[in-house]
Amino acid sequence: MVPLLYFREIIGNYADVIFANSDEARALCNFSLKESPASATRYLSHFVPLVSVTDGARGSYIGVRGESVYIPPSPCVPIDTCGAGDAYASGILYGLLRGVTDMKDMGALAARIAAVVVGQQGTRLRVQDAVQLSESFSFHLQNSTI
Known part of the structure; x- marks a missing residue:
């Protein structure tokens, strides 16, 4: 199993887009389940040019340059x-x-x-x-x- 630190390094150096669901995004950020998907989207978008985080029937978020845009379902x-x-x-x-x-x-x-x-x-x-x-x-x- 690849440690999360290495996975983050690979993403930060080689990824242009991240697609994740809310649980995956929080795991990449090492956030608890209490953190919002919007927070995880904002955080990840500091390292990757475009981040897309889905949250099921609650909608989704797109992150660019530390900002998060809510997309209604x-x-x-x-x-x-x-x-x-x-x-x-x-x-x-x-x-x-x-x-x-x-x-x-x-x-x-x-x-x-x-x-x-x-x-x-x-x-x-x-x-x-x-x-x-x-x-x-x-x-x-x-x-x-x-």
Whole structure:
């Protein structure tokens, strides 16, 4: 098992993005469960350019340069939470690749993708859902100040 100190060193020297759930983020910071996910996000963003911390149905946080932005959850009726974190990460990465600089916009897309995945059985988006998400985000990009 790799000691936490080495893991932090690897992240600080080689990572550009961290994706973690709230428990993982607190563990990386050596924080107790009493600490908020926002605190862990802020702390980690001092060492890594972009930090994304999900907190289940309570939403998520994106951290940049010691700041934490709260992203509210996208409404859904949960059916299967398997793949929610990966779906959320895909939204963040899609936003990064599209040049989105507004963390709220990027997080809203990520939360929406995760909500679609959580609202269905299985982890794969149906083609029509993927097209609809892409089109809605493209429209948003055209009307944004990016």
